[in-house]
Amino acid sequence: MGHVLELGRRVALQPMDAHCHDITVALYRDLAPGGTPFYAFHSYSCHPDAGLRLDFLAAAACHLGGMVASGARAHAVAWPCGAAHLSATRRLFVEVCKLAGPALPALRPPEADEARSGARYHVEGLGAGRYRLSADAPGDMSVRLRTIAGGFGKLAEMAVDEAAGPAVAFPCGHDHDRLVALLLPRALNARAAMREEESVAGRGVLVAPSAQNQPN
Amino acid sequence: MSQPISPMTSRQRVLAALRREPVDRTPVCNPTSVATVELMDLADAFFPEANRIPEKMANLAETSYTELGFDTIMPVFSIIQESSALGCKIQWEQKDNWPTVKMREPIWRDVEDIRIPPDLLTHPDTACVTEAIRILRRRHGDEVAIIGKTMGPWSLAYHGFGVEPFLLMALDDPGKTMQVLERLKEVTIAYGLAQIEAGADALTLPDHATGDLVSADYYRRFLKELHAEFAARLPVPIILHICGRTVDRMPYIAETGMAAFHFDSKNRPDESMAAVCGHCALVGNINNPETLFARDPEQVEAEVLANLEAGIHLVGPECAIPLQTSIENLRAIPRAVRAWHSAGGGARCHHHDHSHNNG
Numbered sequence: 001m002g003h004v005l006e007l008g009r010r011v012a013l014q015p016m017d018a019h020c021h022d023i024t025v026a027l028y029r030d031l032a033p034g035g036t037p038f039y040a041f042h043s044y045s046c047h048p049d050a051g052l053r054l055d056f057l058a059a060a061a062c063h064l065g066g067m068v069a070s071g072a073r074a075h076a077v078a079w080p081c082g083a084a085h086l087s088a089t090r091r092l093f094v095e096v097c098k099l100a101g102p103a104l105p106a107l108r109p110p111e112a113d114e115a116r117s118g119a120r121y122h123v124e125g126l127g128a129g130r131y132r133l134s135a136d137a138p139g140d141m142s143v144r145l146r147t148i149a150g151g152f153g154k155l156a157e158m159a160v161d162e163a164a165g166p167a168v169a170f171p172c173g174h175d176h177d178r179l180v181a182l183l184l185p186r187a188l189n190a191r192a193a194m195r196e197e198e199s200v201a202g203r204g205v206l207v208a209p210s211a212q213n214q215p216n
Numbered sequence: 217m218s219q220p221i222s223p224m225t226s227r228q229r230v231l232a233a234l235r236r237e238p239v240d241r242t243p244v245c246n247p248t249s250v251a252t253v254e255l256m257d258l259a260d261a262f263f264p265e266a267n268r269i270p271e272k273m274a275n276l277a278e279t280s281y282t283e284l285g286f287d288t289i290m291p292v293f294s295i296i297q298e299s300s301a302l303g304c305k306i307q308w309e310q311k312d313n314w315p316t317v318k319m320r321e322p323i324w325r326d327v328e329d330i331r332i333p334p335d336l337l338t339h340p341d342t343a344c345v346t347e348a349i350r351i352l353r354r355r356h357g358d359e360v361a362i363i364g365k366t367m368g369p370w371s372l373a374y375h376g377f378g379v380e381p382f383l384l385m386a387l388d389d390p391g392k393t394m395q396v397l398e399r400l401k402e403v404t405i406a407y408g409l410a411q412i413e414a415g416a417d418a419l420t421l422p423d424h425a426t427g428d429l430v431s432a433d434y435y436r437r438f439l440k441e442l443h444a445e446f447a448a449r450l451p452v453p454i455i456l457h458i459c460g461r462t463v464d465r466m467p468y469i470a471e472t473g474m475a476a477f478h479f480d481s482k483n484r485p486d487e488s489m490a491a492v493c494g495h496c497a498l499v500g501n502i503n504n505p506e507t508l509f510a511r512d513p514e515q516v517e518a519e520v521l522a523n524l525e526a527g528i529h530l531v532g533p534e535c536a537i538p539l540q541t542s543i544e545n546l547r548a549i550p551r552a553v554r555a556w557h558s559a560g561g562g563a564r565c566h567h568h569d570h571s572h573n574n575g
């Protein structure tokens with residue numbers, strides 16, 4: 001049996017990893033000696049495959065999200081800009097936990113199609129952490145684009161500049177191209193993406209028998 | 217003036233606090249589950265097996281003491297062990313969820329349907345608990361308080377009849393309801409005695425006569441006497457657990473002879489202390505869904521302090537914690553208790569307690 005470790009603040013949890021024997025995987029946030037935030041994938045599972053799975057998840061966060069390996073701890077990653085980007089990191093955690101591994105998937109292009117409207121959306125880097133949103137679609141898409149920009153705001157704490165296209169910007173002032181490409185399809189329906197996170201988190205809350213009204 | 221109290225073991229501390237006697241520091245107590253999915257990994261003991269295999273149950277339960285630093289071990293994570301033995305259909309679920317009784321498939325319609333099976337205490341799902349208590353007692357000796365759990369008749373009736381049918385019965389036919397409770401109370405007693413014999417130091421007794429559904433007056437007329445009978449017939453301290461807003465019936469609960477009441481965060485610590493008026497101990501009441509589950513150690517510590525300042529006798533989560541609760545939030549509870557006492561809070565605590573006992 002292992003022991004509880006001081007790992008910092010837990011910021012995300014996958015209670016049952018369907019791709020690795022239902023182990024529980026957590027993401028802990030801590031500070032490196034210089035004060036820079038880093039995140040570490042961790043599992044208390046003693047399953048022999050757990051270590052390989054954490055290797056993969058950390059590698060996938062680097063590959064898909066543009067994070068970099070941090071020497072601070074095993075399975076630790078950080079943003080190259082040194083910022084925390086907490087919401088974006090949580091979202092990235094959800095995305096990488098969906099991957100079966102061990103092969104890393106192809107990178108996402110900076111565009112996404114929307115089946116419902118038939119529109120194709122693009123993000124274009126403007127430098128210094130700013131990205132312009134645009135759409136290939138007939139008609140005026142400005143309202144829709146503002147909604148999507150708001151989705152980036154919710155999912156990754158990005159600032160929204162409605163006048164510029166609209167554009168969204170990371171407060172750190174650094175580019176995160178891979179992260180933006182990863183987030184674009186989720187930003188098309190940010191509410192569903194956030195509901196997905198909440199429904200995983202809501203499992204395992206005991207309900208008193210008198211308050212159970214769902215059929216079971 | 218309070219005498220300095222020499223250092224106590226966790227077990228001594230918990231038992232003294234349940235008797236409302238002086239303690240070296242306020243005990244950290246979990247009358248209900250503190251199992252989490254991370255602790256399951258750490259102990260290599262997972263739901264649902266940890267509810268059904270004694271060794272697994274013991275391995276997961278002891279992490280409250282060995283890893284979290286609580287003063288208690290409480291192996292009865294679920295509320296369905298004896299209902300399974302009574303014949304209720306159980307959905308055992310998986311690692312990240314609680315087993316539940318399939319209350320849409322009730323097993324009783326009338327008083328006469330209630331039969332206590334001869335294997336109530338030897339059924340695998342009840343025997344699992346008694347065996348886990350024996351394992352824990354062997355492993356931990358007299359160092360730590362081991363708390364068992366036996367469900368009250370009101371909760372058992374929900375499981376056997378279904379919530380809505382039983383509540384309708386309770387409204388329409390109080391006489392019949394009493395007969396149901398009278399029959400089912402023998403389950404509560406028998407299972408409680410079996411756990412005491414196995415080595416339990418105290419028992420949690422959940423009886424979900426919850427605020428919104430059962431009034432204080434209803435509690436006084438139908439449950440108070442029954443609860444007093446449990447306190448009299450079960451020869452260890454009993455910790456009554458009722459979720460929800462209960463401050464209106466705490467004065468009645470305090471008169472049952474129950475050693476303690478495990479109270480919900482819907483009741484403020486100070487008003488709850490006033491309501492029980494020194495007649496029983498209080499255990500609680502760190503909020504689960506908002507604080508322990510969703511916030512950070514700083515907010516947990518703030519709630520611990522509110523309990524300590526109010527003179528709450530044993531501090532812990534208000535109810536079974538969500539399985540995804542973080543370990544650092546749980547460890548914040550004993551840390552905050554120790555910090556408060558080393559900052560001199562303990563002296564105030566004893567003073568407060570005495571004023572209640574004498575007043």
Ligand SMILES: [Zn+2]
Pocket residue numbers: 079081082083085170172173174176
């Ligand atoms: Zn950045």
Ligand SMILES: [Zn+2]
Pocket residue numbers: 208457458459534535536
């Ligand atoms: Zn409860």
